Amino acid sequence: MKILCLGEVLIDMLSQGAMPNDGDMPAMKPFQPFAGGAPANVAVAVAQLGGDSAMVSKVGGDTFGAFLKSMLAHYQVNTDFVWTAPHANTALAFVNLDEDGERSFDFYVDNAAHKHISQQDLSSISFTSDSALHFCSGSLSESDLLSGTMFILEKARENGAVVCLDINYRPAFWDDTANAPSRIDEAAKRVAVLKASREELNALYGEEHADAKIQEWLSAGVKIVLVTDGGGPVQYVTQSFEGTLTSPKVKVVDTTAAGDAFIGGFLYFLSTAVKNADKFNAWINNADNVREATAFAIRCGAHTVTQYGAFSALPTHADLNQ
Incomplete structure (x- = not known):
């Protein structure tokens, strides 16, 4: 099964080391660029494990965009559907890490190239029952993105593809965060696999309503909901059973791509276990x-948090077997 990942591929500017010391002069930690973006991380996660993945996105006509396309190709991700928007910018995400490896973000996404993915672009993509479409809620965050995303979502469903949504809620991506709960809810009811963090569910729907929302999605036809909780147990809920699995204790240095490694690992495992949507x-x-x-999937996420960066932190089978 081939996994197509729709959405942003961007530059993660990751804070490094100690703050420079120059007497009383104010200074910031240095930042190092890494290839990233949640959907792109998932595409690389699948490819790193030996799966068949493709990226569906746009990059700017700048040095960052050229770098990202070359990095995707280096990691064996198909880039036939990574277009260049000459007059747009490649998105940047400045990622600050605290002493526990937890992140805070500053996004620079004005006129970002991935926001210019159009329905016309997406009409060139075909699906079959032996393919899957993965996307995140960032692809629902603006009106222009929303129309293209719902178009390709319905196209994938109509042609029998498995569809996966990782909520991956980033308020800075949204033109109006008040739209997020309803837009995410509408898309969620149309997918087969849904991943969310407990924090996201509480923020979007309220802690007292989060579990009811999961059941609502399952009643609408979602086959499985996967709920992560930082380093805590992972919950899986289907239409007929549910359970939790614990996460191993590891030394955390950077949580940047942990959730992406998790869902990428799940989709890779799925792609090797079944050949089509009927299976x-x-x-x-x-x-x-x-x-x-x-x-x-938990093992994939656990390895990733022990490494810095995004693409470079995603595990191979050899990494998981150490």
């Missing part, structure tokens, strides 16, 4: 299958 529907109803796939 998926039977596979997902087996609790042993779901536990095995979720456990593998």
Whole structure:
């Protein structure tokens, strides 16, 4: 099964080391550029494990955009659908890390190239029942993005592809955060696989309503909801069973791509276990299958937080076997 990942590919400017010391002169930590962007991280995560993945995005006609396309190709991600927007900028995300490796973000996304992905661009992409579409809520965050995303979402569904949404809520991406709960809800009801963090669910729908929202999505046809909680247990909920699995204790240095590694690992495992959507529907109803796939995804996320960066932190099978 081929995994197509729709959305932003950008530059993560990751804070490094100690703050420069020049007497009383104010200074900031240095930043090092890494290739990143949540959907792109998922595409690389699948490819690193030996899966078949493609990126669907746009980059700017700048040095950052050229770098990102070359990095995707280096990691064996298909870039046939990574277009260049000559008059747009490649998005930048400045990522500050605290002493526990937790992140805070400053996004520079004005006139970002990935915001110019159009329905006309996406009409060139075809789906079959042996493919999957993955996207994040950033692709719902502005009106122009929303129309193209819903177009390709319906196209994928109509052609029998498995569709996966990682909520990955980033308020700075949204033209109006008041639109986020309803837009995400509308898209979520149309996917087969949904991943969210407990923090995101609480922020979007309220802690007292989060579990009810999960059940609402399952009733609408979602096959599985995966809920992460930082380094805490991961919950999986399907239409017929649910459970939790613990995460291993590791030394955390950078959580930048942890969730992406998790869902990328899950999608990779799925792509090797089933050949098409019909097989998926039977596979997902087996609790042993779901536990095995979720456990593998947890191992992928756990490895990633022990490394700096995004693409470079995503595990291979050799990494997982150490």
